[in-house]
């Protein structure tokens with residue numbers, strides 16, 4: 001099946017972009033595995049005619065926003081992100097009516113329609129840099145309250161917080177982390193900024209998913225507790241076979257990130273099924289916000 005996918009990709013002049021949380025067998029045949037920022041940058045720069053996106057819907061939409069003349073395929077149509085659905089364009093407009101004018105900084109984990117109303121996008125890898133790049137002294141961050149609180153604690157700007165969250169990261173508690181720390185007292189605890197503030201307070205480092213892979217590679221430590229979706233354990237171990245990684249909680253599995261199978265990828269490439277296309281009236285304004293973030297990160 002893996003060989004079939006690689007030959008279909010070649011035949012179709014397609015590139016396969018894979019998020020770090022995807023199942024191992026999908027990561028193993030990717031052209032690029034990465035975090036949301038790396039995947040967005042690659043989607044903006046590729047010459048391929050077709051992008052097969054193995055991740056969730058907002059990631060395929062972001063690729064379509066950045067490359068509107070390419071075909072973007074999401075091999076499973078139901079792979080969504082509950083956090084992205086926690087802000088709608090209507091609710092955002094209502095909120096903006098009640099606030100003084102200020103930039104809207106939108107986490108890429110959001111719909112294209114929300115991005116279209118935004119000043120700039122951010123990912124977990126660059127949220128602080130994005131907020132600090134703006135002239136304004138106050139910003140509204142949507143939809144992740146945990147990322148917004150984390151950013152607020154690292155900037156002088158006033159951050160207005162939208163009350164959304166990732167159901168996978170938000171369930172991690174201090175008690176979960178303390179239990180694992182008791183078993184591995186010398187381990188470094190790395191946490192994702194989608195975790196709650198009291199959990200981040202226990203973290204030795206806070207990183208995006210690829211940030212964790214890089215840090216573990218460069219660190220002299222041998223043992224790590226990982227405060228993010230459990231799929232990241234696979235690329236962490238692959239990049240650092242001599243080191244040990246333990247999940248902060250075995251419950252941190254994102255069902256949406258596990259929906260795509262090798263079968264789905266074959267079907268999608270054979271039948272050109274699962275195209276994600278952002279309509280032009282949304283793509284144009286959304287591109288401004290996404291491109292502004294990409295330009296800042298290049």
Ligand code: 13P
Nearest residue numbers: 035036037123124208209
């Ligand atoms: P990053 O890979 O950008 O850290 O994102 C985490 C995430 O939750 C994606 O859905």
Ligand code: SF4
Nearest residue numbers: 081082083166168254
């Ligand atoms: Fe969305 Fe959380 Fe799953 Fe990422 S891990 S896709 S933020 S629900």
